[in-house]
Amino acid sequence: MKAPKLLPWIAKRAGVHEAVALKLWRRATGEAAMIVGNHDSSDFFRLSIERFISLVETEAGRCPLTGSNVTWMWRHQARIASLSLTAAESTYRLWRNNWENFVSNQKKAA
Structure with a gap:
């Protein structure tokens, strides 16, 4: 797998050399x-x-609970990415329930 494009940014932010970050x-x-x-x-990615x-945080000598680190940003991005999927799933369920109600009312009328 190729290294992600954000690897140099994470390395710079953590104060780690890019070669070490690649390893x-x-x-x-x-x-x-x-x-x-x-x-x-x-899941692999x-x-x-x-x-x-x-x-990287361990290599930089930072404790994950203190200081400025990258973990919070990655978790925040993952939450934002999952929100759009949750919204799409909720919209589909609403549409499906409305359609089922519409079809069942049509059958009762017939």
């Missing part, structure tokens, strides 16, 4: 591959990114 990325993808198995799934960010 940490490869380590994170290796660990994610052992856990998930499927290299093409969204999510786990790779989460593990990479935690490795």
Whole structure:
């Protein structure tokens, strides 16, 4: 898997050299591959990114609970991405329930 385009930004933000960040990325993808198995799934990518960010923070010597780190931003982005899917699913359910009610009322009238 190719390194993500945000790898240099995360490395700079954490104060880690890009070569070290690339090694940490490869380590994170290796660990994610052992856990998930499927290299093409969204779970694999999510786990790779989460593990990479935690490795970078460890390498930078930061505790995840203190200071400015990248973890909060990644989690926030994941929540925002899931909101659109939740909204689409809710819209579909509303449409389906309305359609079923409409069809059942048509059958009663007939």
